[in-house]
Amino acid sequence: MKLYTRSGDKGQTSIIGGKRDKDDIRIEAYGTCDELNAFVGRAAALLNEEMFSDIKSELITIQHELFDCGSDLSTVKKDATFKVDESMITFLEERMDDYTEEAPPLQRFILPGGTSAASELHVCRTVARRAERLTAKLMKEEAIHEEVFKYLNRLSDYFFAAARVVNYRLEIADVEYERSAIVFHTSKKQ
Amino acid sequence: MKLYTRSGDKGQTSIIGGKRDKDDIRIEAYGTCDELNAFVGRAAALLNEEMFSDIKSELITIQHELFDCGSDLSTVKKDATFKVDESMITFLEERMDDYTEEAPPLQRFILPGGTSAASELHVCRTVARRAERLTAKLMKEEAIHEEVFKYLNRLSDYFFAAARVVNYRLEIADVEYERSAIVFHTSKKQ
Amino acid sequence: MKLYTRSGDKGQTSIIGGKRDKDDIRIEAYGTCDELNAFVGRAAALLNEEMFSDIKSELITIQHELFDCGSDLSTVKKDATFKVDESMITFLEERMDDYTEEAPPLQRFILPGGTSAASELHVCRTVARRAERLTAKLMKEEAIHEEVFKYLNRLSDYFFAAARVVNYRLEIADVEYERSAIVFHTSKKQ
Ligand code: B12
Ligand code: B12
Ligand code: B12
Ligand SMILES: C[C@H]1O[C@@H](n2cnc3c(N)ncnc32)[C@H](O)[C@@H]1O
Ligand SMILES: C[C@H]1O[C@@H](n2cnc3c(N)ncnc32)[C@H](O)[C@@H]1O
Ligand SMILES: C[C@H]1O[C@@H](n2cnc3c(N)ncnc32)[C@H](O)[C@@H]1O
Ligand SMILES: [Mg+2]
Numbered sequence A, B, C: 001m002k003l004y005t006r007s008g009d010k011g012q013t014s015i016i017g018g019k020r021d022k023d024d025i026r027i028e029a030y031g032t033c034d035e036l037n038a039f040v041g042r043a044a045a046l047l048n049e050e051m052f053s054d055i056k057s058e059l060i061t062i063q064h065e066l067f068d069c070g071s072d073l074s075t076v077k078k079d080a081t082f083k084v085d086e087s088m089i090t091f092l093e094e095r096m097d098d099y100t101e102e103a104p105p106l107q108r109f110i111l112p113g114g115t116s117a118a119s120e121l122h123v124c125r126t127v128a129r130r131a132e133r134l135t136a137k138l139m140k141e142e143a144i145h146e147e148v149f150k151y152l153n154r155l156s157d158y159f160f161a162a163a164r165v166v167n168y169r170l171e172i173a174d175v176e177y178e179r180s181a182i183v184f185h186t187s188k189k190q
């Protein structure tokens, strides 16, 4: 098999059910999900199995689900069925509630850093937010499967919670941003 | 506390003194400062305290200052006070003058690489430049606190100087780009 | 020598043969080649010389060639000569044919991960694709040296092939995306 087909050398490429320019916002959106997926691969490679079997296996699940996001975002054919669903979002919420409980309580912004693995998870957090911004732009121009957008929104919060737990288990205290206001609140609805 | 509020699931989000679409250029700009901040966290995690206590502690300072940048860029309320000031820029200039002195003299472009920590600082350098480009775009559309823009410009030069010193102290010679012209000059003003 | 010239503090910068706003799509394009170059530096730093002398030395070659890309993309002067040529593209094709042969056959998408070095190469793959998208956008607005675009297209496929070989030699099996269709085919032309 030859990996390259040379078909994209003129600036156009195929999606599921169509063709687009390579700088199309749809391609930006799922291309950035793919980039995020690669950073998640890096984060997973940094976590050792013994202390972090939970987070590590969740990251693999997330890698599959980011393919689902990419799949849904690259599909424009009529009568398509989509892959991302509410249960994936609920799963992220549950896991992050647990991690928020496990890590010390939080009132102020913290520096995205500490251990190597935690800082890599912060990279994932911010790249997830970049993917979310591009998907927000796509949504204004064309219909998308909306669960993908919710999933990306929740995913960045998951990475934040996971990063904090990693530092906590390794006994590295998160450093507060020194000029932070009190920004984390328990909302009335909770 | 629940980390997620679900309030951003429709594509809008709050800033300090307003509300914006998630793909707004202002949010792109400070979202990219946040992304940069996470890469700085990674670089700091790679530097050992003994040989690099200076750079490592500067990176932590920079992480706080990147929050200041994000804070200033996310503020649109009237009569706001801003956080980034000239002294932060002067500090970067002084540190990078020292590092430029410490490392071997330079005439040609060098490959962004060498040791792990140096290559991570080159990543920071290029992501700082991406943040600068997005802030340049924002500046054309809306007023910003201009020191933020200067700070980001200087910051990428700081990372360059710091990357070179890291390789130098670890006795890894920087590799010159083999088809480089002589591009680094002492300007008449200096 | 002073590294910083302060000349870009107002939002404009110089290219070879002109001046541009910092958020110009041309600057986005070669700025992203520079970012990619830094990630390639990271990947090279992770590969050990014994097992990966081939890939490691190719990555250094690619770093020089990414400077060539940046050089070509930053040049707007009349009668310019360009640096990227077909032989660089052919070289990538040959190397990736070998690696595709060496690694196990492939039918389905694989998770971008596994070993640290392979996941870093997947990061390179996706950042190369980001650079390609921005170059596609530039090409619509202004003439460019077209070999640069082809080079970037082939480069992301090279990184994919190289990532697979890294995992294979380290005896880490790539994980298939669990909901993948059969997507890799031998095309009729091959
Ligand atoms: C979406 C997509 C992506 C997304 C995946 C997102 C996701 N799903 O989450 C992203 C951006 C991540 C991606 C990445 C890559 N992709 Co891709 N991708 C596609 C795309 C557009 C759709 C794939 C898909 O899911 N199809 C779903 C099936 C059910 O739909 P279908 O299109 O109707 O296809 C059916 C039939 O038509 C038939 N078929 C289609 N083509 C052919 C050709 C022949 C000869 C035959 C016999 C049959 C056949 O097979 C399918 C039934 O099983 C295809 C192009 C395309 N239009 O198929 C490329 C494609 C599969 N990708 C390709 C490549 C090279 C890659 C990358 C290596 C690129 C890179 N350098 O990064 C990576 C690999 C990623 C990985 N980790 O494995 C090539 C494979 C070339 C080859 N030799 O087979 C394709 C074919 C594009 C191309 N160049 O023509 N990709
Ligand atoms: C700017 C901003 C960011 C920037 C910070 C940039 C910087 N400063 O450098 C960036 C983009 C980095 C960021 C990141 C994140 N943020 Co933020 N951020 C904000 C934002 C818009 C302003 C925060 C701020 O500095 N305020 C300054 C104060 C002085 O101004 P103020 O707005 O007037 O607030 C005062 C009062 O109104 C009162 N108040 C405000 N809300 C509430 C609610 C209740 C119930 C009460 C009692 C009081 C109260 O408290 C303040 C006085 O101390 C707020 C939303 C908002 N509008 O407040 C979210 C907010 C604080 N962020 C939030 C979150 C979740 C995050 C992230 C975890 C997201 C992620 N997944 O990455 C990360 C964490 C980053 C970290 N490392 O710690 C949530 C927190 C939710 C919660 N449960 O509390 C908020 C509230 C947004 C939201 N979803 O509604 N953020
Ligand atoms: C393109 C470019 C880049 C690209 C390189 C892409 C590529 N080639 O692949 C990228 C974006 C990667 C880049 C990065 C950086 N760059 Co640059 N870059 C340039 C640029 C625009 C052209 C360089 C070039 O290749 N010229 C090719 C030659 C043949 O063309 P030329 O322009 O006609 O120059 C000739 C003459 O005019 C003369 N000359 C030009 N200026 C001066 C000044 C004096 C005083 C003298 C005596 C002679 C002289 O010298 C040349 C003949 O050899 C110059 C600015 C410029 N217009 O020159 C900046 C420039 C060289 N870069 C500069 C800097 C600081 C950097 C970075 C450190 C920025 C950063 N923080 O990341 C990095 C370093 C990267 C690295 N790894 O080494 C500065 C150097 C300042 C100094 N003190 O010398 C310059 C001068 C821009 C500026 N601020 O004014 N850069
Ligand atoms: C925590 C704060 O981050 C900002 N915010 C919300 N979504 C994104 C995103 N995708 N990218 C960057 N910033 C975002 C909002 O201002 C929010 O209040
Ligand atoms: C060193 C060279 O890099 C380019 N340059 C200046 N600022 C940026 C930025 N934010 N991003 C990418 N490239 C930039 C200009 O062409 C400058 O001359
Ligand atoms: C493998 C699939 O990836 C998509 N594709 C092609 N080029 C790019 C790029 N530069 N960035 C992101 N996605 C791309 C197309 O949909 C192609 O079919
Ligand atoms: Mg959110």
Ligand SMILES: [Mg+2]
Binding pocket: B153, B154, B156, B157, C008
């Ligand atoms: Mg500059």
Ligand SMILES: [Mg+2]
Binding pocket: A008, C153, C154, C156
């Ligand atoms: Mg391609």
